[in-house]
Amino acid sequence: MENIILGTAGHIDHGKTSLIKALTGIETDRLKEEKERGITIELGFASLDLPNGRHIGIVDMPGHEKFVKNMVAGSSGIDVVVMVIAADEGVMPQTREHMEICNLMGIRHGMIALTKTDLVDEDLLELAMDDIHDFIIDTFLEDQPIVPVSSATGQGLEKFLTTLEEICTQIPPRKFSSIFRLPVDRVFSMKGFGTVITGTLISGQVRVGQDIMVFPRKITSKVRGLQVHSSSVETAMAGTRTAINFQGLDREAVFRGDILSTPGALIESYMVDAEFHYLKSNAKPAKARTRVRFHSGTSEILGYMVLLDRESLLPGDTAPVQFRLESPVCCIKDDRYVIRSYSPVKTIGGGAILNPVSQKYKLKDRAMIEGLSGLAEEDDEKTIAYFLSIKGYSGLSFNALRVMTNVPDKKLTAALQKMLAKQAAVLTDKEKQIYVHGSVFDEFKEKVLERLTAYHQENPLKEGMPAQELKSKFQYVDDARFFNILFHRLEKENLIVLDKNLVKLSEFKVALQVDQHEIKEKIAGIYKKSGLTPPFFRTICRDLDLDQKTGKDVMQMLIDEKQVVKTKDDLFFDAGAVNDLETKLIEFLKANDKMTTPQFKEMTGISRKYLIPLIEYFDAIHLTIRVEDHRQLRKKPA
Numbered sequence: 067m068e069n070i071i072l073g074t075a076g077h078i079d080h081g082k083t084s085l086i087k088a089l090t091g092i093e094t095d096r097l098k099e100e101k102e103r104g105i106t107i108e109l110g111f112a113s114l115d116l117p118n119g120r121h122i123g124i125v126d127m128p129g130h131e132k133f134v135k136n137m138v139a140g141s142s143g144i145d146v147v148v149m150v151i152a153a154d155e156g157v158m159p160q161t162r163e164h165m166e167i168c169n170l171m172g173i174r175h176g177m178i179a180l181t182k183t184d185l186v187d188e189d190l191l192e193l194a195m196d197d198i199h200d201f202i203i204d205t206f207l208e209d210q211p212i213v214p215v216s217s218a219t220g221q222g223l224e225k226f227l228t229t230l231e232e233i234c235t236q237i238p239p240r241k242f243s244s245i246f247r248l249p250v251d252r253v254f255s256m257k258g259f260g261t262v263i264t265g266t267l268i269s270g271q272v273r274v275g276q277d278i279m280v281f282p283r284k285i286t287s288k289v290r291g292l293q294v295h296s297s298s299v300e301t302a303m304a305g306t307r308t309a310i311n312f313q314g315l316d317r318e319a320v321f322r323g324d325i326l327s328t329p330g331a332l333i334e335s336y337m338v339d340a341e342f343h344y345l346k347s348n349a350k351p352a353k354a355r356t357r358v359r360f361h362s363g364t365s366e367i368l369g370y371m372v373l374l375d376r377e378s379l380l381p382g383d384t385a386p387v388q389f390r391l392e393s394p395v396c397c398i399k400d401d402r403y404v405i406r407s408y409s410p411v412k413t414i415g416g417g418a419i420l421n422p423v424s425q426k427y428k429l430k431d432r433a434m435i436e437g438l439s440g441l442a443e444e445d446d447e448k449t450i451a452y453f454l455s456i457k458g459y460s461g462l463s464f465n466a467l468r469v470m471t472n473v474p475d476k477k478l479t480a481a482l483q484k485m486l487a488k489q490a491a492v493l494t495d496k497e498k499q500i501y502v503h504g505s506v507f508d509e510f511k512e513k514v515l516e517r518l519t520a521y522h523q524e525n526p527l528k529e530g531m532p533a534q535e536l537k538s539k540f541q542y543v544d545d546a547r548f549f550n551i552l553f554h555r556l557e558k559e560n561l562i563v564l565d566k567n568l569v570k571l572s573e574f575k576v577a578l579q580v581d582q583h584e585i586k587e588k589i590a591g592i593y594k595k596s597g598l599t600p601p602f603f604r605t606i607c608r609d610l611d612l613d614q615k616t617g618k619d620v621m622q623m624l625i626d627e628k629q630v631v632k633t634k635d636d637l638f639f640d641a642g643a644v645n646d647l648e649t650k651l652i653e654f655l656k657a658n659d660k661m662t663t664p665q666f667k668e669m670t671g672i673s674r675k676y677l678i679p680l681i682e683y684f685d686a687i688h689l690t691i692r693v694e695d696h697r698q699l700r701k702k703p704a
């Protein structure tokens with residue numbers, strides 16, 4: 067049987083502490099001031115064994131309006147709430163506020179103790195009952211038992227216990243994360259023991275001898291002793307009120323609001339995103355940016371609440387928000403929190419954490435914000451994928467994923483394995499256990515392929531791009547190991563070939579092994595030698611065993627360097643030969659004004675195959691112009 071944590075709630079002086087004392091014999095008001103003033107300021111702790119042997123840890127919460135923040139602190143980790151309402155007063159302001167806080171904290175089980183029945187007659191008791199029935203409509207206590215009791219006379223206490231027992235059997239086991247966490251309620255020193263810290267162990271477990279870290283201060287220490295419900299134990303499990311005795315931990319260094327965990331397990335953040343329910347009881351809509359008090363675990367932190375998807379939020383509505391805090395928190399996903407207004411102080415809403423380690427959003431981050439609302443659903447793979455996708459190339463470690471997703475270790479490992487298998491995630495660092503989203507790899511793949519394609523186009527005769535040069539184009543992938551892993555995946559997919567520090571697309575082939583300069587010289591020589599009767603270019607390529615693309619690139623160079631002249635299609639001429647011809651042509655036209663094709667043939671002694679392309683070339687460069695069946699100079703000679 068699992069342990070259960072019970073919390074009391076209710077308006078000041080309605081009899082919470084007296085009820086616990088009547089049930090357990092334990093006086094939870096232990097501060098001197100509390101005794102003197104007769105009210106509960108701090109959280110009180112007690113425990114109770116039910117008739118069926120089940121052990122219950124009790125957190126007695128303060129009812130005074132000023133101490134609601136301690137009440138919030140106490141309510142994290144509570145399974146069942148006893149709402150205490152005095153028969154002589156009925157539902158009062160803090161009865162309502164506590165109910166709202168319990169709702170916001172996600173508490174789903176409870177009952178009502180109608181106390182001080184000895185002070186009222188039948189009629190008044192009935193009136194109080196009616197009052198309560200109206201009050202619990204649409205709350206988690208609707209349809210839950212109401213048990214009249216008197217702590218003064220003991221009347222109804224037995225019925226109270228059997229009812230509580232029955233409720234406890236209905237509480238399903240809690241879904242605990244694997245991370246050991248204990249929000250600090252109290253710190254004190256005991257003679258001969260040193261520093262003792264108490265709190266509710268809200269997830270994971272802790273054992274004697276274990277190293278712990280106090281967050282967000284990051285002080286480390288070792289567990290010397292553990293007590294659960296006043297007995298020493300070796301290991302304490304989630305869902306128990308726990309006292310931990312530390313070896314060499316300064317009492318002054320730890321405060322309520324801190325949180326104990328294992329070294330490095332939590333991540334502190336000044337920004338968290340959450341689903342926020344704005345209580346119906348608020349009078350005005352919430353503004354886009356509101357100064358608030360953020361309560362989570364046992365801490366209260368000042369900050370701003372920023373609406374993420376709207377300009378204002380109506381009472382009763384729920385929306386994604388970001389909290390920007392003055393000091394860091396160490397939340398994990400799904401943690402419940404409560405928001406109180408800055409001044410006057412009043413509970414205005416709360417909900418569950420969606421992204422415990424967030425950042426400021428820019429306009430382009432719309433998709434990230436939209437993705438947040440999907441996180442409230444419990445789909446492990448989707449949640450993991452969301453966080454991996456927003457982290458891009460840097461990815462997330464297994465450790466960070468535990469915090470971000472709140473998925474217990476075994477399930478997290480299984481989900482990641484599944485995602486790796488279908489390439490929805492890539493493990494980029496085995497040692498540090500870093501995962502990136504599958505789409506990050508796809509994006510990288512696209513970019514590398516694009517880069518290499520461009521490189522091959524620019525350098526058709528180079529066998530490949532130096533790997534170092536390629537890497538330098540991806541400065542934003544700052545982890546060399548990560549780069550190499552993605553790189554090798556491209557190789558595995560047969561998209562690229564890595565050889566002697568050169569990378570190339572696998573489909574790319576350099577046609578020639580001779581170097582570019584040599585080919586160029588050879589081709590230039592052929593044109594020089596053949597003068598006005600050159601071979602077709604395709605013939606040259608064939609004779610030299612050149613692939614067309616390489617040949618074309620070399621030819622382009624010869625044209626650029628003005629070594630050859632391009633006429634139509636596949637026919638190129640040595641630039642020197644064409645120049646000589648041009649001089650002769652100009653001389654002839656100056657002397658004769660015009661020239662027919664047969665005259666041109668006579669002058670050059672070449673066949674029409676070369677003649678026509680050359681004549682058309684001189685027209686194209688605007689040296690000559692065709693008039694009827696002859697050519698003349700386009701510009702009259704000076």
Ligand SMILES: Nc1nc2c(ncn2[C@@H]2O[C@H](COP(=O)(O)OP(=O)(O)OP(=O)(O)O)[C@@H](O)[C@H]2O)c(=O)[nH]1
Pocket residue numbers: 076077078079080081082083084085104105106107127128129130181182183184185215216217218219
């Ligand atoms: N007659 C009578 N008096 C009661 C009963 N329960 C509590 N009281 C008295 O009511 C006063 C307040 O009781 P507490 O138990 O301190 O009330 P509380 O709700 O714990 O108060 P806070 O923790 O300060 O919010 C005390 O003087 C109690 O003696 C009861 O059943 N009958």
